[in-house]
Amino acid sequence: MLGTASQAPTRRRNHNGYLLRWDGEGLLFDPGEGTQRQMLQAGVSANDITRLCLTHFHGDHCLGVPGVVQRLSLDRVAHPVRAHYPASGRHFFERLRHASAFHEIAELCEEPIEREGWIAAGTFGELRARRLDHRVETFGYRLVEPDGRRMVPELLDRFGISGPRVGLLQRNGTLDVDGRTVGLGEVSEPRRGQRAAFIMDTRLCDAVHELADGADLLVIEATFLAEDGSLADEYAHLTAAQAGRVAAECGVRKLVLTHFSQRYPHPERFRDEAAEQFGGEIVLAEDLMRVPVPTRR
Incomplete structure (x- = not known):
């Protein structure tokens, strides 16, 4: 957990940033402003990153891209890094990627998301994307490991x-x-492949449930509390109660709440509200926290 704030960072919470280690893959989701320094604090190397995955182009989810991209070259990362982002934001990514002069050495391969569904595959499994309901084009991600024995x-x-x-x-x-x-x-005997889902800024919609279905690990925004449900809907965000209900309805094993609005001084209220809907394991994300992916069933 490199950053767990929402629109504005706070003294305790950086802008967004999440690194999922998945076998040989390192998927960096939504690096907001300050992510490069948070990586140093967390002991995360630029060499750990194999994919850069952006849900959308609001600043708290992408303003760290210039620093991360330049760090790839500064550290001479030898492997290609794939960049996935909504194709409608190509012009934003171009500006972020070349925000300042630097000597580009690393290979960054842009793979804009044109449509929902499968976007990448490998020995790690499949990476899929679904369009969410936000004020700009936004995609959620779902990582599915192949079933085995x-x-x-x-x-x-x-x-x-x-x-x-x-x-x-x-x-x-x-x-x-x-x-x-x-x-x-x-x-x-059959061994079910693991599933992880990453859902940021969105109202409740079918895609939220499809991404979360059967997830061993669900990282999901919980910007608002239910008492401000009308604001959540107006700004196209979720409440902690909605996140908990999604986890319960979709059979999630571990629920990670993040992207908290700075308006609430007591973050434990998010966990309490989600727990009223979901009886499984709930993690209230904190900056620099490490969250284990649940072991296979």
């Missing part, structure tokens, strides 16, 4: 399979054991 030790023992032969069976799908062909399905 979990080896069952008792079944492996039954067939006398151990050591390197386990890996051989996983790679080939079958293994000859004393003249008998053992299939992977005989010694393993």
Whole structure:
């Protein structure tokens, strides 16, 4: 959690910024002003970033882009970094990317989001985007790991399979054991791939529920409390109660609340309000906090 404020930073909360470590990927979401320094405070290197994902082009979600982009080159990041953002904001990204003179060394590959759905895939799984309901074009993100299989030790023992032969069976799908062909399905069980969702500025809409569906980790804005629900709707934001209700309806395992308005002096009220709707694990995000992705089911 590199930053957890909303429109204006406070003494305790920086503008937005979230790094999701996912196997070999490092997805940096919505770097607001000051993100580069927050990365240093958190022990995050520019080399950790493989994808830059912007939900929209309001300043608290993108004004840190110039510093992050320039840091990629300053630190001579050797791998390509993919940049995903709403295609309607190409002109904004161009200005942010080239906000000042610098020697560009790193390879930043722009992949603007033209439409909803699949936007990237790899060994990590699939990255998908859905259009949210905000005052400017905004996308939420959903990361889905492929389903796999979990080896069952008792079944492996039954067939006398151990050591390197386990890996051989996983790679080939079958293994000859004393003249008998053992299939992977005989010694393993299905393992559901993990899911993470990132939802920022939006009113409630179908896309919020589609992104959050079955998420092991849901990072979601909770800008307002329910007492200011009319303001939340006017400015196209969520309340903590709405975020909690989404988590409950969508079967979320861990709910991370963030993007808090500075109007509220007691942040624990966000957790209390969400907990009235959602009985699972709730994390009230704080700057520089590390939040583990839940272990596989």
